[in-house]
Amino acid sequence: MAFQLDSRTPSGPLEQRWSKAKQEMKLVSPANRRKYTVIVVGSGLAGGSAAATLGELGYNVKCFSFHDSPRRAHSIAAQGGINAAKNYQNDGDSVYRLFYDTIKGGDFRSRESNVYRLAEVSVNIIDQCVAQGVPFAREYGGTLANRSFGGAQVSRTFYARGQTGQQLLLGCYQALERQVDAGRVQMFYRHEMLDLVVIDGRARGIVTRNLVTGSIDCHVADAVVLATGGYGNAFYLSTNAKNCNATAIWRAYKRGAGFGNPCYTQIHPTCIPQSGDYQSKLTLMSESLRNDGRIWVPKQKGDTRNPNEIPEDERDYYLERMYPAFGNLCPRDIASRAAKLMCDQGYGVGPGGRGVYLDFKESIGRLGRKTIEERYGNLFEMYERITGEDPYTVPMRIYPAVHYTMGGLWVDYHLQSTIPGLFVLGEANFSDHGANRLGASALMQGLADGYFIISYTVGHFLAQVKPGGVNTDHAEFRAARQEVDERTRRLLSIKGRKTVDDFHRELGKILWEFCGMARNAPGLKHALEKIPELREEFWQNVNVPGSAEDLNQSLEKAGRVADFLELGELMCLDALEREESCGGHFREEHQTEEGEAKRDDERFCHAAVWEYAGDGKRPVRHVEPLQFEFVHLAQRSYK
Amino acid sequence: MGTIALNSGLERTAFFYQSVVGKKVVMAVTGSVLCLFVLGHMLGNMQIYQGAEKLNNYAAFLQGLGAGLWAVRLVLLACVGLHILSAYQLWRLKLDARPTPYVKKATVATTYAARTMTWSGPIVLAFIIYHLLHFTTGQAHPDFRRGDVYHNVIAGFSNPAASLFYIVANILLAIHLYHGVWSMFQTVGVNHPRYTPWLKRLSKAYAWVIGIGNVSFPLAVLTGIVK
Amino acid sequence: MKIILNIWRQKNSSSPGKMVRYELGNVNEHMSFLEMLDVLNEELTRKGEEPVTFEHDCREGICGSCGFMINGIPHGPERGTTVCQLHMRHFHDGEELWLEPFRAKAFPVLKDLMVDRSAFDRIIAAGGYISINTGSAPEANSIPVKKQCADRAMDAAACIGCGACVAACPNASASLFVSAKIAHLGLLPQGEPERDRRAMRMVLKMTEEGFGYCTNTGECEAICPKGVKIENIAMMHRDFTRAVALFREESKAGGAG
Numbered sequence A: 001m002a003f004q005l006d007s008r009t010p011s012g013p014l015e016q017r018w019s020k021a022k023q024e025m026k027l028v029s030p031a032n033r034r035k036y037t038v039i040v041v042g043s044g045l046a047g048g049s050a051a052a053t054l055g056e057l058g059y060n061v062k063c064f065s066f067h068d069s070p071r072r073a074h075s076i077a078a079q080g081g082i083n084a085a086k087n088y089q090n091d092g093d094s095v096y097r098l099f100y101d102t103i104k105g106g107d108f109r110s111r112e113s114n115v116y117r118l119a120e121v122s123v124n125i126i127d128q129c130v131a132q133g134v135p136f137a138r139e140y141g142g143t144l145a146n147r148s149f150g151g152a153q154v155s156r157t158f159y160a161r162g163q164t165g166q167q168l169l170l171g172c173y174q175a176l177e178r179q180v181d182a183g184r185v186q187m188f189y190r191h192e193m194l195d196l197v198v199i200d201g202r203a204r205g206i207v208t209r210n211l212v213t214g215s216i217d218c219h220v221a222d223a224v225v226l227a228t229g230g231y232g233n234a235f236y237l238s239t240n241a242k243n244c245n246a247t248a249i250w251r252a253y254k255r256g257a258g259f260g261n262p263c264y265t266q267i268h269p270t271c272i273p274q275s276g277d278y279q280s281k282l283t284l285m286s287e288s289l290r291n292d293g294r295i296w297v298p299k300q301k302g303d304t305r306n307p308n309e310i311p312e313d314e315r316d317y318y319l320e321r322m323y324p325a326f327g328n329l330c331p332r333d334i335a336s337r338a339a340k341l342m343c344d345q346g347y348g349v350g351p352g353g354r355g356v357y358l359d360f361k362e363s364i365g366r367l368g369r370k371t372i373e374e375r376y377g378n379l380f381e382m383y384e385r386i387t388g389e390d391p392y393t394v395p396m397r398i399y400p401a402v403h404y405t406m407g408g409l410w411v412d413y414h415l416q417s418t419i420p421g422l423f424v425l426g427e428a429n430f431s432d433h434g435a436n437r438l439g440a441s442a443l444m445q446g447l448a449d450g451y452f453i454i455s456y457t458v459g460h461f462l463a464q465v466k467p468g469g470v471n472t473d474h475a476e477f478r479a480a481r482q483e484v485d486e487r488t489r490r491l492l493s494i495k496g497r498k499t500v501d502d503f504h505r506e507l508g509k510i511l512w513e514f515c516g517m518a519r520n521a522p523g524l525k526h527a528l529e530k531i532p533e534l535r536e537e538f539w540q541n542v543n544v545p546g547s548a549e550d551l552n553q554s555l556e557k558a559g560r561v562a563d564f565l566e567l568g569e570l571m572c573l574d575a576l577e578r579e580e581s582c583g584g585h586f587r588e589e590h591q592t593e594e595g596e597a598k599r600d601d602e603r604f605c606h607a608a609v610w611e612y613a614g615d616g617k618r619p620v621r622h623v624e625p626l627q628f629e630f631v632h633l634a635q636r637s638y639k
Numbered sequence B: 001m002g003t004i005a006l007n008s009g010l011e012r013t014a015f016f017y018q019s020v021v022g023k024k025v026v027m028a029v030t031g032s033v034l035c036l037f038v039l040g041h042m043l044g045n046m047q048i049y050q051g052a053e054k055l056n057n058y059a060a061f062l063q064g065l066g067a068g069l070w071a072v073r074l075v076l077l078a079c080v081g082l083h084i085l086s087a088y089q090l091w092r093l094k095l096d097a098r099p100t101p102y103v104k105k106a107t108v109a110t111t112y113a114a115r116t117m118t119w120s121g122p123i124v125l126a127f128i129i130y131h132l133l134h135f136t137t138g139q140a141h142p143d144f145r146r147g148d149v150y151h152n153v154i155a156g157f158s159n160p161a162a163s164l165f166y167i168v169a170n171i172l173l174a175i176h177l178y179h180g181v182w183s184m185f186q187t188v189g190v191n192h193p194r195y196t197p198w199l200k201r202l203s204k205a206y207a208w209v210i211g212i213g214n215v216s217f218p219l220a221v222l223t224g225i226v227k
Numbered sequence C: 001m002k003i004i005l006n007i008w009r010q011k012n013s014s015s016p017g018k019m020v021r022y023e024l025g026n027v028n029e030h031m032s033f034l035e036m037l038d039v040l041n042e043e044l045t046r047k048g049e050e051p052v053t054f055e056h057d058c059r060e061g062i063c064g065s066c067g068f069m070i071n072g073i074p075h076g077p078e079r080g081t082t083v084c085q086l087h088m089r090h091f092h093d094g095e096e097l098w099l100e101p102f103r104a105k106a107f108p109v110l111k112d113l114m115v116d117r118s119a120f121d122r123i124i125a126a127g128g129y130i131s132i133n134t135g136s137a138p139e140a141n142s143i144p145v146k147k148q149c150a151d152r153a154m155d156a157a158a159c160i161g162c163g164a165c166v167a168a169c170p171n172a173s174a175s176l177f178v179s180a181k182i183a184h185l186g187l188l189p190q191g192e193p194e195r196d197r198r199a200m201r202m203v204l205k206m207t208e209e210g211f212g213y214c215t216n217t218g219e220c221e222a223i224c225p226k227g228v229k230i231e232n233i234a235m236m237h238r239d240f241t242r243a244v245a246l247f248r249e250e251s252k253a254g255g256a257g
């Protein structure tokens, strides 16, 4: 069952590809649209915008979310902002520059056509969101304000205080609720997708568990859209919301969807360090802080003095030293690795020496406390709430944490996976960010996918199939349902001695240590032995209390962790196979003398796409070669 | 939700009143009328300090208004009626809205006045009825002389029990106003970060003035300042 | 430190609940409140008992999932803080706490400390949006918005929909939540065309869902983790009253075309 990895990328001049593709796409007539049922799983930025837009077009949309409301999706937590090539600041930005920055930021591991399209529609996203009432920051003249963000040399980031994700999601949620009111979208809250149903090689529906009543149900559709977010929680500790998980994409993978670049994870440099073993998640401090904060460690190892007592000349502003051109604003992977390097060498500060200072003293002196308060007030408050320290007077302590997964289900230019009729959007797909995502680009991608791309490509797909034709009595539906049922019962019947979190924490430690910021072959091989052992133990010794017929959070967690225990292995396998360093994937064997990532374009200028081969069997690695027709493959340099 | 259709004035009023906001606005508007009345009433009665003649003349003047007086009385009665009706309905709604009470509940911002609105209201109502029977129609007065308001007040307040009831009821009325006056503004939509703190102060001052003014009458009689 | 917890345990919406007492020995002051409950839940699980159900997700104070009563106050004693952001350093050794779900007819208890707040979604669906189909938006800078308006709209839009305002209100009113949306959209020029319709439909829906009314106690504003102001409630009352008074039927002739 080898994949046909046809990326369906249009040819011709880069600027005309999306228009050309749109022109060539088939349409469904307005009167026929309501005959087609589209299932959208996920109502975050990507899923919510897709469901609302498909509803507006007149399709019969069913939208599923394990949350109690679309407004809770993890997208809500994005703080910093959203990029768009509006060039309102007249500082030389353009669609091409955003495209180029994204390709380069991603370390030349993404598809040119997709990235260009993303940059192209970015401008429409801002228009759409403003019209929905998203209260972006404004200038006194009434026009939109921008800031520069995480490694960009132009100011193209739009923001709503430190709550950009929240405001974008509320806009999208409201658009979605409007369609619910109009009867075009039916919402299934607190429903978790537990399997994908594929009939005759086409995605035809899903199996869900009602998280309140425990009932397992089947839902039929003419196309299925997954927008279920990222899998950073495989690491247990991450900046992701506690309930983020990989279950939907993982089950789709096991039904035949190719998994692209599972090893590409992004480690965010500015998070609040861990304070103890009880820690349940890590909190991100927006990257925008790096615009005005300076990062340093004491020059002396193990210096435990109060940071304010350490004189200037005994401080090492290591990012400014190592990357003079970009300094504190170098890309995330670089900043994260540098922090780890400093701490590994013994310069770290705070509990366990796992932290570096982010200091605002200089900018408070230069801009005044009021300006800093205006820019970062809520972030400072958040920091103080969590740590009990006042960042206006004591430098913040930060440390990198898992933040985003560039990997995900492989999709073609139409955002369709290797299973016809199964589309994947947002962080759930293997995305346009290559091996590393630029700050403020995930929101852009999720909304581009949901508002502006899927409406065309799903339509094109549906125009070529007849609506309906199967129902939930179909053997495949019954079989999938039964599998879900059995798995649930099995989890509940083990009644072992360890809790689900025990296993999750352990998996997290393995992944963080061997598949985290820096990876090497022996470590990955070790992890590849450990993870299956842990998984085996899980299925023999986990304790899941409660019943299947009730609201049961332990059961929900158990199912998700069971999937992470499989996905974790694939991540390590992919990391092992990719014998180069690129973006967020740093292989210690492949670095320059100065310790910088060394790509191997000869052997690895491709996306790795994994095909499930059955339980206990080694998955098959396929490749989609990446062609760079418009940008020149260059070594990334932020020196 | 379907489209909203309000074809007649009646439908419009009903739509307004059926909503929780509408009832509250009715309460605020009627409250504000009553509030002004309370002030006027108190100021008029202040003439007691200027002697029997002045007060009795004032009373005669009011009586002389005839139909005008009745018009005012009807408006006031309507306001009292609507104020009470909306209060009662809102109170029922409150019980409905939280059928299971908290095992433990604390408050953070609620003033004593705000907390006691639902029972300071009914007590004030009971007082008003008594007050009318006492000084307006005379049934509850031991020595009622139609037309001689001054005498009625002195005689009425000479009874310490009656005076005590007056004092307690007027303190409650003041407490009711303490929250009520500001609340009225808020309910009809007047709120501005600059002026609202002043409105709150005004509301408190208003309550104090009414409270002190009204309580002064029985006290003045009991202490013999007014004879 | 040691903490004594009295937690409301209720199997599901149809069975009765009761307070159950737990003692927790090794609480670290740097833990968040929910991490403290995680520890309790791990202990319960190991003992083969069912852990305490509570809603949570982001644990950053933004998703609005978390929320229950701690000693009679939604989200607990710290102002401007959701329970996921509340840290144990604000409690003292040996302190006894009472945890209860938010209580309102419109928020039925699902299990233990978890309630169903979908009434909020239905209110938003009734009119808490600006009708604009994807693709039909004008260029973003074509309508300037006064900075003060954008800032005020943002203040109102900061609402996280946690429902603490309803829980704290003596009348279980949703006025703060509803008015925050009415104000957010009503303050922006983009929201102006639907301002009347929005106020009417949202207030109507709020009434239908069984929420109480506002008596201006200010309790909601005081406990709102995002500092949403009751100024918005005044605006809602104003908008609603004006909308009903000036309401006109849609033209019988319909739109053009």
Ligand SMILES: Cc1cc2nc3c(=O)[nH]c(=O)nc-3n(C[C@H](O)[C@H](O)[C@H](O)COP(=O)(O)OP(=O)(O)OC[C@H]3O[C@@H](n4cnc5c(N)ncnc54)[C@H](O)[C@@H]3O)c2cc1C
Residues within 6 Å of the ligand: A041, A042, A043, A044, A045, A046, A047, A064, A065, A066, A067, A070, A073, A074, A075, A076, A077, A078, A079, A080, A081, A082, A164, A165, A191, A192, A193, A194, A227, A228, A229, A230, A239, A240, A241, A244, A245, A247, A248, A284, A403, A404, A425, A426, A427, A428, A439, A440, A441, A442, A443, A444, A446
């Ligand atoms: C702390 C933080 C800050 C960030 N800041 C920024 C930023 O400033 N700028 C930026 O561009 N990006 C930022 N990001 C990244 C960005 O927020 C996410 O990548 C993006 O929001 C993901 O959106 P999504 O729609 O793909 O997924 P999500 O928002 O995660 O939505 C997933 C949806 O899928 C549903 N779901 C999942 N699984 C199932 C299932 N099995 N069954 C049913 N439903 C399911 C969920 O209920 C949810 O509705 C940040 C991320 C984090 C963690």
Ligand code: FES
Residues within 6 Å of the ligand: C055, C056, C057, C058, C059, C060, C061, C062, C063, C064, C065, C066, C067, C082, C083, C084, C085
């Ligand atoms: S868990 Fe998201 S606000 Fe508390």
